[in-house]
Amino acid sequence: MTVMHIENKQARSSNGPLLQSLGLNVAAPLAVFYGLRAAGVGLWWAVLASAVPPMLEALLTMARERRVGMLGILVLSMVALGAALSAVTGSPRFMFAKDGWMTGIVGLVFLGTLRGQPIIYRILSSVARGDRRAEMERNWQASPTFRRVMRLLTAVWGVGLLLDSVVRVVLAYTVPIDSVMLVTTLQYVALFVTLELFSRRYGRKPTRIAAIHNEAATAA
Numbered sequence: 001m002t003v004m005h006i007e008n009k010q011a012r013s014s015n016g017p018l019l020q021s022l023g024l025n026v027a028a029p030l031a032v033f034y035g036l037r038a039a040g041v042g043l044w045w046a047v048l049a050s051a052v053p054p055m056l057e058a059l060l061t062m063a064r065e066r067r068v069g070m071l072g073i074l075v076l077s078m079v080a081l082g083a084a085l086s087a088v089t090g091s092p093r094f095m096f097a098k099d100g101w102m103t104g105i106v107g108l109v110f111l112g113t114l115r116g117q118p119i120i121y122r123i124l125s126s127v128a129r130g131d132r133r134a135e136m137e138r139n140w141q142a143s144p145t146f147r148r149v150m151r152l153l154t155a156v157w158g159v160g161l162l163l164d165s166v167v168r169v170v171l172a173y174t175v176p177i178d179s180v181m182l183v184t185t186l187q188y189v190a191l192f193v194t195l196e197l198f199s200r201r202y203g204r205k206p207t208r209i210a211a212i213h214n215e216a217a218t219a220a
Contacts, residue, residue, distance in 0.1 A: 025054050032052065034181075034182075047181070094172075096168075097169045100164070100171075107162035107164070108162070114155060117140070143219075156199075
């Protein structure tokens with residue numbers, strides 16, 4: 001998933017992957033789940049089938065970047081683990097709650113990278129190309145402001161994902177079973193949009209960008 005785009009000139013090219021991610025992680029799972037339920041398919045199989053589009057999105061991302069990134073490995077590992085645990089337990093409520101637990105694991109991974117290169121920086125630098133990637137690497141080496149931005153955004157996303165985890169688990173055991181997927185998906189979209197807007201506004205603040213450029217130029 002796209003986390004933020006610092007340069008305006010990259011916004012147009014990023015719309016394709018972002019729309020693909022929203023379609024395969026949000027719209028497609030809902031369509032698969034409720035379509036299968038309407039056709040009379042059992043709850044367990046409908047939930048399991050709804051995990052296929054997100055897994056496909058992770059594979060497409062890997063194919064587009066022509067390498068296996070850490071985030072892609074994490075996504076596929078979580079999908080595989082969730083499917084295995086669901087098969088073992090067979091509990092409909094647990095099948096929904098597992099998404100919350102997996103989101104929490106991802107949030108902990110985000111927070112666990114704060115002492116080194118934060119995962120937001122790793123994601124952005126992994127998808128950047130040419131001069132843009134070289135510029136990001138220079139900024140990381142030369143600009144304390146840039147490093148602070150990357151760490152703060154990573155911390156915000158990590159905490160946000162942990163909160164999402166708690167809410168998902170609570171909803172999985174309290175909302176009517178056939179409504180859980182719709183409610184948790186809407187909640188996820190609201191969280192994602194909030195974090196994305198915050199990341200864009202914070203990362204694109206003119207004074208902050210100017211400070212990064214000045215620090216990099218001074219170091220050079």
